[in-house]
Amino acid sequence: METESRVEQFVYLSFPPAVPGEEYSSTQSLIETGVMDSMGVLVMVTWLEEEFGIIVDDEDVIPENMDSIANLAGYVDRKLAEMSVAG
Template sequence: MSQYEARVRAFIDENFPPAVEGEPVPAGLSLLESGVIDSMGVLLLVTWLEQEFGFIVDDDEVVPENLDSIAAIDGFIARKVELEPAG
């Protein structure tokens, strides 16, 4: 598990219903296609990412490649955090 995956997983588990009741969401599962997250959920996710990690999610970054699975979100956070200038 990467450094961000546990935080992302905790947020997903707290705010969205699981794809399969009683089972953790697989890291590579499409959150949109499985119905875990809908379009309003994406907005909630983006807001959380900005508040939790202190970066801005640009409109052109709100794409499945960045936000459609726990693994994709984890990679997106890592890229954004590395690109942000330190304090």
């Protein structure tokens, strides 16, 4: 849950809701709802790499990994687990 909290905090800071006080659902599509556009995805990828020390491969930049707070957190947790097994 810590990963999801960190991702959520970054989403709110970098892509604040259009309506103050509005909240994002952890499963809400950030792309389909217009919260993040293609530039936002690049900002997110850069932040994930810096914040968590992972490398986001080009083939990983897909909705299943990048489209919601929950998907982003799950992706990061999987990458961190892969690194701990490999490392």
